[in-house]
Amino acid sequence: MRIEIETFTVNKRFPLTISRGTTSQTTNVWVKIEQDGITGWGEASPFSLGNHQQSTEVLKAALQQLVPQLEVYNPLQRQQIEGVLNSQLPSAAKAAVDVALHDWLGKYVGLPLWQIWGLDCSRIVPTSVTIGINTPENAKARVRAWLQFAEVRVIKVKLGNPIGVTADREMFLAVQEAATTQDIFVDANGGWNLEDAVEMCKWLAELGIKYVEQPLAQGEENKLAELKKRSPLPIFVDESCHTSRDIPQLAPLIDGINIKLMKAGGLTEAMRMVHTARAYGLQVMFGCYSDSTLANTAAAQLSPLADYLDLDSHMNLIDDPFMGAMLQAGRVIPNHKSGLGVERSAA
Template sequence: MELILKEYNLKLKHTFTISRESIDFQPSLIVELKNDHFSGFGEATSNPYYKTTVAIMMKDLEKIRYIIEAINDITPADFYTKLHPHLEHDMFALCALDMAYNDLYARQKGKKLYELWNYSIDKNPMTDYTIGIASIEKMVTKMQELPWPIYKIKLGTKEDIAIVTELRKHTNAIFRIDANCGWTVDETISNAIKLKKLGVEFLEQPLKADNWEGHKEVFKHSALPIIADESCIIEEDVSKCLNHFHGVNVKLVKCGGLTPGRRMLQEAKKLGLKTMVGCMTESTVGISAIAQLLPLLDYVDMDGALLLAKDIATGVTIDYGKISYSELHGTGVTLI
């Protein structure tokens, strides 16, 4: 098996701002695993909050190239078990690798990945579309540029309620709010009451990730469901979220890929938590991998490729929130 690493700098349509940062370009690593006539693709993007860069990921993968390329014909679960000890310090790199191997494995079996897992796609949820922080006028303009049934609105400013109040005047769409750790306990409880009246479905990660006492307080008193993001990174975090959150948002790049991501979602379901998968502004490579998990989800945020000025791959397509799969096997990805 051959390991091929490709570095990209994905240009965004608009400056993308959350409570922590603003970006115009998203560095991304594409991992290709090639075996005879088959190739599988995976992706992980850089992220300063998690101190991860493409250069670090590439260096970590090069160190174990000899191990990766010696592997032949094992299951994705065994592949993950074998590679995890070498990359447990770099889950982003592990994600891209695990994603690529799952894709390759399914292609070699002549099936789409969700078919290999025996998932039914009859009740797949629709994806939201993200509106990053900007002036109220610019946020309204972004929303009007792309009419959508569900919007995820990034907040964490002093004008949060005013923003949502104004956006509500221009659409009847469902709103989801992501404060990216930008609120206090009191702000969250107070804002939840106001936002519920404005047609908001849930709040995502309003408090700092390690504020577990605060999460517990919000869980008890919030008028809206609370979904964990930064507080739910790896498999062990799912059970911690019980009685602190109403659901979890699993990010594949943070947990190490599709293999642990599936386990996290299954564990969350057992605990009665709502399930969601989010993206990290990936191209269609990463988004097509997320699509394989749709049958396990209550909610999904997989609009990353829609935020790009130019994509680097074809795969799943999205139209007014509805996801359609590629005809190809695996995750259905082809690099452009």
């Protein structure tokens, strides 16, 4: 097979601030795998999380180094290819190759991935859109802008403000005031200590919130047992859970996991994570980083298996180069085209 790698830069309509910083622009990597006149597409988007510092430069260099090892295979030789990918390849680079191989396979057999897996798209739940850390007035304005831009049924509020939980409360109440008919979820991105997390979980539970995501920082998993005992809300983890190998030790301490293709290393591992989580009685969410429509459409192929979805990054781009899954009644729905069903946007 022949592999091409190129980069593309995307800009956010609304810069996103979380507990670890602000992003307004990213440069992602586009991987194309060609065999027998069929081309499969995949995407690697950079992210920084603890020891996982996966910059665009790191991802591109890793993929370029891998190309000679992969081009000797046919895309159907997945077991051999996975052995190559399971080296020390950054997870986002692995995701790009894995997604491209899935796209190629779907096009090869002439079916969308969700149909190959026998999934039911009517079970896809609404996706949340994200309101980053901001002042109360700016957060309210951001909610109104989202509601004018798209049919929004769920809002995810980023808390964990470095200023403290008083600022978190003020911002949350402002969002709640602006979002009168939407469900609201909360993601602290590890921005709270244990006592603040307990306090905020109790406060948010009184306001009818269904769960809280990543209340404690990555590396503080030893405190999750105490939080679970004292919190009235279900606890989801994101930064603390990368692959299926992380789930067994986390399962007694949490209620759900957030699966992201860039963390997991693609659709193959994402499916493993779903099955492992279900075996432990956990709920499942799919999320994203600064992914374009390409990667989020890939995640949408698996989304009938999720309890919650946070696949909104592509909707916040002003220059997304791809078209694929579409927002319908607040839900990101893949189409009936073969593979991912992703095409280039009109110039």
